[in-house]
Amino acid sequence: MRITAPRTHGGTPASPHTTSVAVLMELLRNDASGGHVKCWERFAEAAARRADEGAGLDLTVYVLGHHEHVEELSPHVRFVAVRPVLSTAAIMPAVGGVDITDLVPHHPRLAGLLPRHDVWHLTHTFAFASTAVRLARRADPASRPGLVASLHTDVPALASVYTRQAMDRVPGLSRLSGGPAAGLPYLVGELARRRRDRLLRRCDRVLASSPEACEEIGAITGPDRVSLLRRGVDHERFRSDPAARRELARVHGIPADTPLVLFVGRADASKRLPLLAEAVLRLRHRGHRAHLVVVGSGAATGLVTRLLGPDVTHLGPQPQEWLARVYAGCDVFALPSHTETVGNVVAEAMACGLPVVLPECAATTQWLAAPGGDGLLVRDDTQEGWTRALEDLLARPEARRAMGRQAARTARTRHPTWTRVLEEDLLPVWQEAAGTVERAGALRS
Template sequence: MEVSDLRVALFSGNYNYVRDGANQALNRLTGYLQKNGARVRIYSPKSPNPAFPSIGKVIGVPAIPFPGRAEYRMPLGITPKVQRDLKDFGANIFHISSPEFLGHRAVTLARRWNVPVVASVHTRFETYFRYYNMAFLEPAIEAVIRRLYRRCDAIFAPSESMAQVLREQRMSYDVGIWSRGVETDIFNPARRDPVWRRALGIRDDEPVIAFIGRIVMEKGLDVFAESIDVLRRSGVRSRVLVIGEGPARQWFQGRLPDDAIFTGFQRGDDLARAIASADMLLNPSVTETFGNVTLEAMACGLPVIAARATGSLSLVEEGVTGRLIRPGASEQFAQALRRYCEDPGARAEAGAAGRATSERYSWDAVNGALVEGYLRIIRHREAGGMPISRPR
């Protein structure tokens, strides 16, 4: 079997109506598959006003707004009409991208129809409940996710650190890697724009600490704000630059210093300019499985101060491309920030090392690795093999 023989049914709870790293990765995968002759059909809730033009044919599935987070939609399942479309398409592999109801139904259908099915892991959903005072639900959510992933032929993590977590959680006995890439021709240090900085009221010698991404509580907004408070109390001069948008923006604006700058949502060249015009990235989140913004910041030549958590552990080299800090340790985050604020040489050295690391991540290479995983699993099934249901 060759790549051009693939017919991939991709199931996503959110393929194009919110722009985030997971959706952009899925769209890039679809583009890569189609470029190489494979056929892809996406099954996802549809929106009359998608956040960005999507790649591939999207078949809508019924969904309702997610309670408390109306920007997301919660799929309700696979209707008979969608099942008929799936049959007509004749997929030879299913790919689910999130552990919600649509993913569960897709896995059930795949097993009923004897079609191989894989899952990609994009975020640590079980940890989200910590940020909404419902941490007691985490073991139950983890158990539900484990049941889903155990029914798949294989699962794919975006980093080795996340793959190890999945193995320790006994999520699957076949865990592969589908990493993420970065466009180094767009994200690079040459995008730094002193004129743009000055227009925002930032002095040339003023260190800028960036937050990049959707402004939601699970990104560690509380730890970010507390770390900035500690840094300010120590008398270190700095500015905060928030690049992104999200439902917790009002809370974040009220929590950060009055001189913090919010750029709103940025994309493409504008996003690259904003990142490269900062001096360091502070990423205290523990929910990422990879950290697209971390890689983009490294490509732009910024040192990264991140939580010692999945994703960052596979990207940030302690003391070389930045610092890895114990999750939630605001005092230690502030100490790391202080060093990079006060030592331009250390900033430049870590930024150059990060840029060199980022050049190893190309989209074609990482998507090609996932496609090889598809082919391996299909060949295994065609040879009479079955999914691994217990440890080897």
């Protein structure tokens, strides 16, 4: 597949009054993709539903793929997959990760496609982002694109976690983890943070996921260049379903009469899944009935199985349609992770009527309107603290169900749709970036 015509990717060329936006997501897109990819799938679907031939927007989301291809969602919205040059696929097993990205400093194929777009929107900090920033720096100030960035993953935190996992897993490195190289995970995290911050400083606008994150990024870029990008929820897809529990038991053999604790995400230490498994194990030792359901894949799957044996069910990655049934069929949603910038799985669980259990200090708590009423915050963020929090919910089924009903009300009344977020948070930023390019002058340094 080759793409040659300006501002067209198998669809209709953009009109002079249409803002052509390239969203750059240097991640492999497939059924196992995580929340970062799912977020832009939902935004693309919302853009494809817009009337009046896209209403002034032509959107192309660039992703990684095993072969180059185009997936058209509408004449004005599409995904374009390009092959990675320096894929991380080979090293992911060693570090315990699952997301595949591209580490090449310059992606020549992407570089040939970007000039047709008015706005380049960075969503990560690797090959696509570095290619875009390099091209923008070399462009004529009068014709360069608008540069926008949004933060979806705490890359510095993940870099630190993966370095620690590699030191524990790779022969030779494990001997260094307690010696002079003990500080290596922190150093790698700091280097990743500095790289991220350099890219953000080059952008005309940075979108952060919470008021606290806006303040943090504003200290790097200046507060006038930061605004909020919320996340949406598909309220039609994610909702309570009384029949889901029976179907979950029938399809996967999950106990129908045992309280189910659900985890959704990358099944590794970066999401702190082992801590949750230890908490469920302690519950079992104290005589409580509890079964852990894990949706996702990752390096901790074997460890969790060894800990819990028949008291855990690993479903692996699930399509959105079935994931909604999994949420609705469980009793409690627990996410101990500290690395989420938003954690859209929390909003999906709440929309399905589940009480959610979260670390008190995590960014995911932004989904709650009344902590203690529509979700439970764990102040003692240890194995014992999580055990006590889950024990409290599992031992009081009426209180648990009341919290789930309040969570569903919060979702219906407080959590926006993807269309609303697109219209209110993204489109104005893209239009401003496209309209002020000629006045922007030289790229900020």
